[in-house]
Amino acid sequence: MDTYFKALKQILEEKDEITFLSGAGLSTSAGLPDFRSDENGFWKSNSPVHFRDFLSSKKYRMKSWQNNIAIHKKLENIKPTKMHNLVNKVIQRGISNFHITQNIDGLHRDEAKEKNIIELHGSIFKAKCLNCGAKYDTLEYFGNLELDTDCLCSECREGFVKVSTISFGQALVSKTLQKAEKASINCQFFIVLGSSLKVSPANNFVRIAKNNGAKIIILNKDPTPMDDYADIVINDCLENIYEQIK
Ligand SMILES: [Zn+2]
Numbered sequence: 533m534d535t536y537f538k539a540l541k542q543i544l545e546e547k548d549e550i551t552f553l554s555g556a557g558l559s560t561s562a563g564l565p566d567f568r569s570d571e572n573g574f575w576k577s578n579s580p581v582h583f584r585d586f587l588s589s590k591k592y593r594m595k596s597w598q599n600n601i602a603i604h605k606k607l608e609n610i611k612p613t614k615m616h617n618l619v620n621k622v623i624q625r626g627i628s629n630f631h632i633t634q635n636i637d638g639l640h641r642d643e644a645k646e647k648n649i650i651e652l653h654g655s656i657f658k659a660k661c662l663n664c665g666a667k668y669d670t671l672e673y674f675g676n677l678e679l680d681t682d683c684l685c686s687e688c689r690e691g692f693v694k695v696s697t698i699s700f701g702q703a704l705v706s707k708t709l710q711k712a713e714k715a716s717i718n719c720q721f722f723i724v725l726g727s728s729l730k731v732s733p734a735n736n737f738v739r740i741a742k743n744n745g746a747k748i749i750i751l752n753k754d755p756t757p758m759d760d761y762a763d764i765v766i767n768d769c770l771e772n773i774y775e776q777i778k
Contacts, residue, residue, distance in 0.1 A: 534776070536764050540749060541777040543721050544618065548626035551719035551746075552619055553737055554633045554640065557726015557753055561770050562613045562639055564606070578602045583702035586694060587662075590682050593692060597683060600656050600695045601674055603637070607656075612639045614778070615725065615770045623648050630715035634727060634734055636697045650712045652704060652733070654696035663691020670695055709733060716740040723749045726770050729756040738762075 543550065560566045565574045578599040585592035612620075620642045623629050632650045633640050638657045640649060659668040666687040673693060677683060685691045698704055712733070716722060722741035729735045729750070738758045742748055748762040751773050759765045766773055 536766055537773075537776040539764060540751075540766075543723075543747075543749075544622055544777065547721060549628045549718065549720040550622055550626075550723060551629070551715045551721070551741065552622075552631045552633075552723050552725055553727060553734060554619070554631065554635060554725040555727025555729075555734065556635065557728075557770060558613070558615060558633070559635050559637050559639055559726075561615065561726070563610050564637055564639075574602075574606065580700055583699040586692070586699060593683050593694075596694065596699070597674060597677070600670060600697070603656050604671065607637060607639075610637075610639065613771065613774075615774050616640055618774065618778075619725070620645070628718070630719070632712045632715060632737060650708060650715060651696075652708060652712060653698045654705075656695055656697055658696040659693050660696050661685035661688060661691040661693050664688035666691075666693075668693055704733070712737060713740060716746075717744045719746050721749065722746040723751065724756075724758075725751050727752060727756070728754065729758045 556566050565572060581592045581596040586596050616639055619631055623631055623642060623645050630648050630650060631640060632652060634652050636653050636656050638655050642649060657670050659670045659673050664685060664687055666685055683693045685693050716737040717740060719741055727734055729738060735758055738748060738761055742761045749764040750756055750759060750762045751766050751770060753767060753769050755767060
């Protein structure tokens with residue numbers, strides 16, 4: 533067995549203080565189309581709504597909700613991959629293991645370990661009032677939504693309810709960022725799964741982990757701009773890598 537695979541397998545099976553950072557590559561191997569190389573046009577027909585437009589027009593608010601329901605439908609036939617399950621096994625094992633993800637699809641979900649899963653870009657399963665912060669289950673809210681109410685919050689009756697996914701033009705949640713930063717500072721092993729690491733803050737977390745003494749492992753189909761920071765880099769799709777370490 534290749535030394536890198538052997539080292540990786542040992543870390544995943546025996547060590548704690550592991551922080552994962554996952555990106556689209558984890559979900560595309562489950563069959564969800566990648567936003568950047570969307571061949572069947574799923575994202576084109578469900579084009580994202582800018583946050584500014586969500587705030588200013590009912591038409592866009594409805595479009596935003598319809599997009600999210602389309603993603604739910606798309607996900608009905610998609611199951612978490614073996615790599616998702618492996619990550620969850622590590623998360624379940626130790627309270628000091630964390631999973632930071634850029635994915636909104638919830639394929640990584642584990643209700644018992646919700647506190648250890650940090651969804652940087654939110655989740656299509658959660659919705660929130662932009663005014664009072666009241667929380668809603670996305671599907672439940674949409675099911676009860678009467679179109680003439682314009683997705684107003686039933687608690688405060690003033691704010692709009694929006695799916696918790698971060699829209700273009702919308703700031704990331706600072707509490708979530710702080711949690712991710714803490715998980716990057718406190719880990720011994722920082723493992724990137726299927727992220728091109730081209731955008732902030734994802735690439736910053738690699739830097740933070742490195743500066744605080746963590747070993748950096750990058751598993752991605754293509755080389756990333758952060759490879760120089762890494763102790764181990766494996767360029768392959770995650771399902772092939774999984775086969776080597778299972
Ligand atoms: Zn409200």
